[in-house]
Amino acid sequence: MTTFHAAVDHIDPDTLETTTTYCGTVGQAYVDQVRAIAALPDSERHVLEHPRLDGAFCVARADGDLDVYVPTDAAEYRVYDPDPAPKGGFATSGSLAAGSTATVGEDTECLPAMPRGASGPAYIDGAVRFGDQSIGGAMDTPGNPPRATWHTTESPAGGSYFTSIAAYLIRVGAEPQVIYDPVTDKLGQFGPLTSSGRALKNDGNRRTNREGKVNIQVEVLGRAASPWTKGFDPAKKPNYRKLIAAMRAHGIPDVWPAGKPAATAAAVASGPRSRATWQTEGGHFGHCHVPSNSHWDPGAIDTSIVPGKPTSTPPPSTGGGTSSSATYTVKKGDTLSSIADGHKTTVAALVKLNGLKDPNKLTVGQKLKLPGATSVQPLEPFPGAGFFHGGRHSPIIAAMGRRLVAEGCSRYSNGPGPNWTNADRNSYAAWQRKIGYSGSSADGIPGKASWEKLRVPKS
Numbered sequence: 001m002t003t004f005h006a007a008v009d010h011i012d013p014d015t016l017e018t019t020t021t022y023c024g025t026v027g028q029a030y031v032d033q034v035r036a037i038a039a040l041p042d043s044e045r046h047v048l049e050h051p052r053l054d055g056a057f058c059v060a061r062a063d064g065d066l067d068v069y070v071p072t073d074a075a076e077y078r079v080y081d082p083d084p085a086p087k088g089g090f091a092t093s094g095s096l097a098a099g100s101t102a103t104v105g106e107d108t109e110c111l112p113a114m115p116r117g118a119s120g121p122a123y124i125d126g127a128v129r130f131g132d133q134s135i136g137g138a139m140d141t142p143g144n145p146p147r148a149t150w151h152t153t154e155s156p157a158g159g160s161y162f163t164s165i166a167a168y169l170i171r172v173g174a175e176p177q178v179i180y181d182p183v184t185d186k187l188g189q190f191g192p193l194t195s196s197g198r199a200l201k202n203d204g205n206r207r208t209n210r211e212g213k214v215n216i217q218v219e220v221l222g223r224a225a226s227p228w229t230k231g232f233d234p235a236k237k238p239n240y241r242k243l244i245a246a247m248r249a250h251g252i253p254d255v256w257p258a259g260k261p262a263a264t265a266a267a268v269a270s271g272p273r274s275r276a277t278w279q280t281e282g283g284h285f286g287h288c289h290v291p292s293n294s295h296w297d298p299g300a301i302d303t304s305i306v307p308g309k310p311t312s313t314p315p316p317s318t319g320g321g322t323s324s325s326a327t328y329t330v331k332k333g334d335t336l337s338s339i340a341d342g343h344k345t346t347v348a349a350l351v352k353l354n355g356l357k358d359p360n361k362l363t364v365g366q367k368l369k370l371p372g373a374t375s376v377q378p379l380e381p382f383p384g385a386g387f388f389h390g391g392r393h394s395p396i397i398a399a400m401g402r403r404l405v406a407e408g409c410s411r412y413s414n415g416p417g418p419n420w421t422n423a424d425r426n427s428y429a430a431w432q433r434k435i436g437y438s439g440s441s442a443d444g445i446p447g448k449a450s451w452e453k454l455r456v457p458k459s
Contacts, residue, residue: 064160120249136196145282176217224299282408
């Protein structure tokens with residue numbers, strides 16, 4: 001007769017520390033009863049199978065706790081330490097050292113704020129920080145476009161499932177960077193957006209979690225068969241809007257390169273998971289689109305909501321303004337670096353604007369002025385198609401390249417720079433395809449219409 005170890009994982013709502021209470025062993029009959037209760041239509045308990053231990057499972061509870069059942073004869077399982085090193089011997093300045101951890105709310109400067117090409121914030125203001133924030137490491141292919149990958153937890157939403165599902169993801173070592181509850185608008189992070197998550201299976205020797213400049217993975221509480229976007233109003237969900245804004249700050253374009261997520265498991269099973277699209281295109285993907293993965297989530301979510309469209313397109317600023325349009329109240333665990341990342345500014349700008357004598361000393365409740373733009377930089381007029389040819393050297397080309405990178409259309413292994421190269425042409429062709437060009441019209445040579453849509457700042 002099979003026996004099981006029984007335990008309860010509890011995340012303290014105040015400290016966010018996880019404690020495990022061992023409850024002893026139970027028999028198969030008890031486990032069968034637990035599963036039967038969870039299967040009742042109105043049950044507030046939900047069974048989640050352990051993805052790495054045969055026979056083991058967890059029960060997410062509406063009160064926020066997680067019940068854990070593991071066969072007594074199961075092999076020992078330990079969540080692996082994060083591997084911060086990228087493949088291929090890339091430099092890893094600013095990455096976490098192997099086995100290092102960070103306590104939530106303390107010493108978060110040891111985390112990689114801007115590793116290997118990341119351009120947006122490491123943390124979203126107001127997000128709950130679960131665990132030790134060391135789930136992943138540097139990206140393997142930071143020269144590839146940035147992307148977001150959407151999952152569903154296949155569980156209920158609302159109540160305190162936000163906490164019990166977070167405990168489950170930590171327990172089984174399958175944390176994304178972000179967890180989101182569309183019912184309560186609760187938002188949490190298991191690690192910085194600038195590091196990899198670990199909710200995807202590898203594609204052979206290629207580490208899918210580390211694909212692209214960033215790969216921001218989001219576990220949304222809900223089920224693929226009942227798309228969570230039905231009845232969802234982003235205007236009433238400020239944390240959701242913060243999440244999308246953070247993705248855009250990393251240059252993730254508002255497109256679904258592999259198409260809308262399918263409505264059924266059968267449709268996903270019969271369709272391709274394009275390796276070429278996954279590796280070369282930036283934008284939003286579902287778990288259903290990722291090569292060598294078998295899950296079909298997130299279901300037929302509304303792509304007019306995910307990610308939606310920006311309410312307005314602010315003009316590019318010079319970055320030299322010092323007027324203040326807003327303030328920020330320092331919270332426990334904040335550093336000047338994390339505040340700068342979260343508001344798309346720099347530590348130097350905050351120090352100068354606030355007259356800080358010691359930027360390493362912040363006080364909880366302290367008000368900081370945030371920089372605002374004081375002028376608008378004009379756009380570069382279209383120089384003509386004949387301008388773009390081999391041998392051309394101009395700061396206009398470098399400015400164009402930076403905009404292509406920001407739009408998720410980078411095909412650069414180095415740069416961009418002022419010399420017109422095939423990498424510029426390939427990147428511009430990706431931009432043309434992004435805005436609807438196809439076939440021979442996406443030839444990589446800038447035209448007036450596509451140039452004006454790119455909005456290249458005057459160099």
